[in-house]
Amino acid sequence: MSSYDFDLFVIGGGSGGVRCARISAGHGARVAVAEERFWGGTCVNVGCVPKKIMVHAAEYGQWAHDAPAFGWTEAQPGAHDWTTLATARDAEVARLNAIYSRLLTNANVTSFNARATFIDDHTLDVGGTRITAERIVIAVGGRPQRPAIPGAELGLVSDDLFTLKARPQRIIVIGGGYIALEFASLLRGLGSDVDLLYRQPLPLRGMDGDLRAAMAEALENQGIRLHPGQMPAKLERGSDGVLRLTTEDGAVLETDQVMFATGRVPHTDGLGLEKVGIKTGASGCVPVTLEQATTQPHIFAIGDVTDQLNLTPVATAVGHALADTLFGGRPRTASFQNVPTAIFTSPPAATVGLSEEAAALQGPIDVYVARFTPMRHTISKAPRKTLMKLVVARRTQRVLGAHMLGEDAAEIMQGIAVAIVAGATKEDFDRTIGIHPTAAEEFVTLRTVTRQVG
Incomplete structure (x- = not known):
């Protein structure tokens, strides 16, 4: 029996x-x-x-707006009840x-509702109690950050959306990421007037160029006012209670709320990593090996705290693999x-694999693009x-x-991801029979090369 209190202690x-x-406990740890x-x-x-x-909730309003085109005379959009939504959301x-x-x-597994910090490389302070462990996993995730501008404390961060007592009539959202x-999209769908500011010419930096352009158009079609190439310089609240955001080029926007969605940082402050000789990266992240080990071989880090690929399913997969490696007798990573991901805007977008820009750096490519109005909206005229x-x-x-932007994009892309992970070729897609009439069938009926690169 180990002299430590636990074989494994997970922080987070x-x-x-x-x-x-x-999973570690299931292996007997x-x-x-x-x-x-x-x-x-x-x-x-x-x-x-x-x-x-x-x-x-936002989608129901859009469906109600579309419904009369299909003969539903009583399905008219009305005022949204924020309190009802918040109650149902919080219950779930x-x-x-x-x-x-x-x-x-x-x-x-023994659970502690407490903060855990390092005392030394095998000892933790857990809510005032000293606990030892043979191995330790850091899984503290990340936290939203505000930009370093005057008045930033007057704005919201993403966590604050879920504690608002009422929907803001006017809101400015800062950021161009997920x-x-x-x-911005869900608040617009629920009835808010939304301005969206982001530094790049298009949102979703790093993603496929066609997808980024289509997303910008879709956001504008939803009624969101886009301000590309703009970032905040200062935020002030006037004596009338109105927030005034001044941009870097001197423009002033008035609003009821400002939300900063300008990134998240690893939640490593105060963890005591310096006591165990673990140095963090520039963002506060914990550098790890392919096996998720830190500079201390018995201390590991997983999830957003490593700032590798900050997605919940990735953190879950990495945690499972680490448990199998440490205690299951099956070392793996x-x-x-080819990790699929989705952006739940209106309409949503989803992607897996390489963008056109990234793929072109590896060699000559063929690019197939289809753009169309889905059946539902040929009727609704949206x-x-x-x-x-x-x-x-x-x-x-x-x-x-x-890459896809359109209704059910996330659901469709999950299946496409299986094919791409398995190494499917264009011929495999071509000989697959489509399900008609669906939007998804377009992925297996693309026959004409839109352009060749390289």
Whole structure:
């Protein structure tokens, strides 16, 4: 029997930490987890889950707006009840929060509702109690940050959306990434007047160029006012209670609320990493090896705290792989290649594999693009387009990337991701029979090369 209190101690009860803990316990390890805020982490409590519920709410309003075109004379959009939505959302979050706690209990994992910090490389202060562990996993996730401008404290960060007592009539969202676009879109769908500021010419920096352009058009069609190439310089509240945001080029925008969605940083402050000789990166992240080990070989880090690929399913996969490696007798790592992801705007977007720009750096490619009005909106006349795109290696004809903006994009891309991970070629797509009439069938009926690059 080990002289340590536990074989494994996990700092952080989010998706990655909980998965690592309970799989390790299933392999026979003595495991404990400490969570200082809420079980399930960002995703369950102030991220993916409550956000998606609010996205659904916004979509109902759009469907009601479209319904008369299909003969539904009583389905008219009306005033949205924010309190009803918030109550239903919070109840679901509470249910999932309890499930995470039960998963640990059922796996015989010891749980601490406390903050854990390092005393030395095998000892932790857990809510005032000294606890030792043979191995330690850092899974503390990230936190939203405000920009370093005067008055930034007057604005909201993404976590604050889920504590608002009422929907702001006017809001300015700052940022061009997932969170900014999703929150701008759902608030617009629920009735807010939304301005969106971002530094780049197009949103979603780093993603496929056609997808970025289609997203900008879709946001404008939804009624969001875009301000590309703009970032805030200062935020002030006037004596009339109105917030005034001054941009870097001197423009002044008036609003009721400002939300900063300008990135998240690893939540490593105060963790005591300096006591165990672990140096963080520029963003505060914990550098790790391919096996998720830190500079201390018995201390590991997983999830957003490593700032590798900050997605909940990735953290979960990495946590599971680490547990199998440490205690399951099956050393392995989770792949960071061809990870599918989605942006839950209106309409949503999803992507897997390489963008056209990234693929072109590897060699000659064939690019297939389809852009059309989906059947539903040929009837409703709503200005919503669908974009579908395949990026193919010219020599091998292997499909390197797939990108979509349009309804059900996330659901469709999950299946496409299986094909791309399996190494499917364009011929494999071509000989697959489409399901008609669907938008998804376009992925298997693209026959004409839109352009060749390289």
